[in-house]
Amino acid sequence: MKTMMGYLRSDGSVGVRNHVLVLPSVLCSSNVARKISAAVPGSVVASHNQGCAQLGDDFQQTRRTLINTALNPNVAAVLVVGLGCERVSPHELRDVILDSGKPAGLIMVQDYGTVEAVERGTAIVRKMVEEASKSEREEVPLSRLVLGMECGGSDFSSGLSANPVVGEAADILWREEGRVILSETTELVGAEHLLFERMKNEEMKRRFAGMLKRMIDESMKNSRDVVDKENVPNNISPGNVRGGLTTLEEKSLGAMIKGGKVPIVGVKEYGELIDPEPGLYLMDTPGYDVESVTGMVAGGSTVVLFTTGQGTPTGNAIAPVIKITGNHETAKKMKMNIDFDCSAIISGKETLEESGKRLFELVLRVANGEKTKSEILGQDDFSIWNVGIKL
Numbered sequence: 001m002k003t004m005m006g007y008l009r010s011d012g013s014v015g016v017r018n019h020v021l022v023l024p025s026v027l028c029s030s031n032v033a034r035k036i037s038a039a040v041p042g043s044v045v046a047s048h049n050q051g052c053a054q055l056g057d058d059f060q061q062t063r064r065t066l067i068n069t070a071l072n073p074n075v076a077a078v079l080v081v082g083l084g085c086e087r088v089s090p091h092e093l094r095d096v097i098l099d100s101g102k103p104a105g106l107i108m109v110q111d112y113g114t115v116e117a118v119e120r121g122t123a124i125v126r127k128m129v130e131e132a133s134k135s136e137r138e139e140v141p142l143s144r145l146v147l148g149m150e151c152g153g154s155d156f157s158s159g160l161s162a163n164p165v166v167g168e169a170a171d172i173l174w175r176e177e178g179r180v181i182l183s184e185t186t187e188l189v190g191a192e193h194l195l196f197e198r199m200k201n202e203e204m205k206r207r208f209a210g211m212l213k214r215m216i217d218e219s220m221k222n223s224r225d226v227v228d229k230e231n232v233p234n235n236i237s238p239g240n241v242r243g244g245l246t247t248l249e250e251k252s253l254g255a256m257i258k259g260g261k262v263p264i265v266g267v268k269e270y271g272e273l274i275d276p277e278p279g280l281y282l283m284d285t286p287g288y289d290v291e292s293v294t295g296m297v298a299g300g301s302t303v304v305l306f307t308t309g310q311g312t313p314t315g316n317a318i319a320p321v322i323k324i325t326g327n328h329e330t331a332k333k334m335k336m337n338i339d340f341d342c343s344a345i346i347s348g349k350e351t352l353e354e355s356g357k358r359l360f361e362l363v364l365r366v367a368n369g370e371k372t373k374s375e376i377l378g379q380d381d382f383s384i385w386n387v388g389i390k391l
Contacts, residue, residue: 168356
């Protein structure tokens, strides 16, 4: 049994980071939250533009994502920063976090105004960081690791090298009884028949088919303008085309490989917590990188493997993002952003299996504390998928 060094939480989950999270409940309190986090090294902030004037599924999705982000095992403690009149209840956020056994506090901007709220919040977070610093890594089974699989800025090399290498890493973790999340519903259209074959029951197939239909219907209702749609199908960006991708199906077949051969054991809504059962979970997210990663991290991902052919600096507020490319030119041009270069597969200097093992060694080092390029650069992206109108 392989092991890693992680932070064991009171609920039995294991984190690979020990962040104190400053979490605004609404955009209106995000400025205060950012100022608090900036004043206290060792804290992170998850700024976002949601939390108010939302209805139905859209409101529930924001609420679920905020709660589950706070519950991610990479988070040691949370300060919720509320405004006071928003739809998402900051008091409920605080209470749910406390009920999980995780330390949590609350500051309301309308109670004090910006300046005093920042002062009071900074004092709370400073104490939380001091307490969190007493936690030490423990040796735990590698099966406690949860990997999120993402691709962005894809090109010809993605489906030939980077995505298959990530699939190899998924298979390695699966053999250790770990869990993997594969997202980006729009980037699985055209390859769904291959995914259906790996699902264990008809209910799972029905649920995933519904997610695909919802994405396709929305896409057709909101197609590109008349000039663009003649040349570029929905979800194939101009950059994808310049990079050598020509159809949605081609992109999808490359994207699904990130899940390796791992059996599909669950289909989850955006930001929904995955189950304890080992295997691959499909999560309904857009193809937009930042929102997709945010959803997977809320679902429980503690490390994200992110492939990119053309290059992107995307990171995350609480989970390390390992940037992987199979394009040698991108690896050179964006060497300060790219963590792993697997272009040797295309040149024939390395096999897929060799590269996969090398990538998983990096995953272990990151899980044990080594910082990724996005962490070093402070790329703390966080954005919640908006699926409805705002009032």
